[in-house]
Amino acid sequence: MADKINRVVLAFSGGLDTSVILKWLQRTYGCEVVTFTADLGQGEELGPARHKAELMGVKPEHIFIDDLREEFVRDYVFPMMRANALYEGLYLLGTSIARPLIAKRQVEIARQVGADAVSHGATGKGNDQVRFELGYYALAPDIKVIAPWREWDLTSRTALIDFAEKNQIPVPKDKRGESPFSTDANLLHTSSEGKVLEDPWAEVPDYVYSRTDDLVQAPDTPEEITIDFKSGDGVAVNGEALSPAALLTRLNELGKRHGIGRLDLVENRFVGMKSRGMYETPGGTIYHAAHRAIEQLTLDRGASHLKDELMPRYAELVYNGFWFSPEREMLQAAVDHSQAKVDGTVRMKLYKGGVHITGRKSPHSLYSEKVVTFEDDAGAYDQRDAEGFIKLNALRLRLLGRRDRS
Numbered sequence: 001m002a003d004k005i006n007r008v009v010l011a012f013s014g015g016l017d018t019s020v021i022l023k024w025l026q027r028t029y030g031c032e033v034v035t036f037t038a039d040l041g042q043g044e045e046l047g048p049a050r051h052k053a054e055l056m057g058v059k060p061e062h063i064f065i066d067d068l069r070e071e072f073v074r075d076y077v078f079p080m081m082r083a084n085a086l087y088e089g090l091y092l093l094g095t096s097i098a099r100p101l102i103a104k105r106q107v108e109i110a111r112q113v114g115a116d117a118v119s120h121g122a123t124g125k126g127n128d129q130v131r132f133e134l135g136y137y138a139l140a141p142d143i144k145v146i147a148p149w150r151e152w153d154l155t156s157r158t159a160l161i162d163f164a165e166k167n168q169i170p171v172p173k174d175k176r177g178e179s180p181f182s183t184d185a186n187l188l189h190t191s192s193e194g195k196v197l198e199d200p201w202a203e204v205p206d207y208v209y210s211r212t213d214d215l216v217q218a219p220d221t222p223e224e225i226t227i228d229f230k231s232g233d234g235v236a237v238n239g240e241a242l243s244p245a246a247l248l249t250r251l252n253e254l255g256k257r258h259g260i261g262r263l264d265l266v267e268n269r270f271v272g273m274k275s276r277g278m279y280e281t282p283g284g285t286i287y288h289a290a291h292r293a294i295e296q297l298t299l300d301r302g303a304s305h306l307k308d309e310l311m312p313r314y315a316e317l318v319y320n321g322f323w324f325s326p327e328r329e330m331l332q333a334a335v336d337h338s339q340a341k342v343d344g345t346v347r348m349k350l351y352k353g354g355v356h357i358t359g360r361k362s363p364h365s366l367y368s369e370k371v372v373t374f375e376d377d378a379g380a381y382d383q384r385d386a387e388g389f390i391k392l393n394a395l396r397l398r399l400l401g402r403r404d405r406s
Contacts, residue, residue: 003144005031008117009110011102011132012037014049016171018121020160021148022056023167025119029146034062034113038102041069041187041245056169064109068101069187073244076101076323077188081284081291082232082342083335084307085315091265092281092288093318094189099128100323103135110143117144124150127270131321138324181208187248189261189281200266200276211252211280215259215353222351224358225254227290229346232339234287248283255282258350270320289355290346297365298342307338 008025012018012035025033035053037046046065053063076097087093106118118136122128129147136143154160164171182194190211197204206214228236235241237250255261261282269275295304310331317328344362348355370380 099131119146134321222349232342251283261285
């Protein structure tokens with residue numbers, strides 16, 4: 001072993017993988033393990049994670065289970081949504097945006113308990129190893145990182161179960177068989193990847209979906225809702241003021257009922273390969289559409305178009321794990337500056353997987369019915385001005401045309 005590790009903070013779910021990692025760290029490094037379990041709204045009971053850690057010898061004072069739902073939505077999801085971020089034009093970045101917060105809290109705990117290392121359960125093929133570790137190194141440049149999937153020889157689920165049984169790690173009966181796919185969930189989304197989903201031609205089986213109801217079973221009548229925005233962030237649904245996490249939770253409930261937010265995507269991972277995943281982002285899909293709708297009224301054309309140019313770069317930074325980079329922070333400052341007057345209300349109908357904008361209003365609207373009307377505008381717009389505007393814009397085209405056609 002190159003480095004002596006005395007104490008390590010492990011991102012711990014209590015599932016098979018991280019339970020094996022906990023024991024493997026204890027045996028391989030002879031170190032004390034501190035577990036950290038983040039409640040990001042994944043909808044799972046977290047008590048068993050505490051019980052599992054205790055069974056495996058972790059001291060009660062070294063078991064951290066933190067409710068981070070409000071911080072997650074307020075400080076990570078909402079800033080990303082202000083940028084209208086979509087990776088490769090489609091993906092709302094539900095997994096990506098959770099990783100920097102987990103990394104940040106791990107580093108904080110490491111400092112609190114005097115740990116000299118952190119560890120995660122991400123595999124050597126995925127993006128999450130990059131996201132976690134870029135976060136660690138940005139916040140604690142000299143921290144030691146242990147990535148078991150890049151070190152051990154437990155290369156299959158059977159090997160993990162064998163290790164667990166040999167080391168008295170409880171494995172529920174429903175976890176002993178081969179999992180048909182892997183999932184990751186938080187308040188923003190659920191992702192499903194692997195196994196049955198690896199063939200991009202095969203249709204996603206119905207049993208994969210967990211966050212959205214089947215479109216056939218969705219209500220046959222549209223449901224109308226409103227979302228209120230203040231400085232670019234959602235603050236109320238149907239007139240009821242809600243905290244960031246409560247607002248997203250409410251939109252998730254609405255989106256689930258109407259089958260909104262399913263995305264079957266083949267994406268380009270940062271590590272180089274393509275992967276196929278099924279993402280369910282019910283509330284985020286509704287929120288994204290509403291935010292763009294309120295910006296249509298309140299953002300100047302130049303600011304709006306510049307945001308759209310910057311968005312792919314912002315999304316790529318989040319996807320690749322550069323949340324704590326100076327360039328993401330610079331882009332965030334520009335995005336946040338644009339949101340000062342993004343206030344108002346968006347009305348929409350939810351129906352059979354669709355989000356249909358039906359109205360928007362804002363006290364800071366740049367829309368002028370008097371200017372845009374096809375009726376008499378009482379001198380608000382002099383149509384004769386358009387002639388000079390067109391001729392000035394056409395000047396270079398006319399010069400090119402005269403030269404090339406002479």
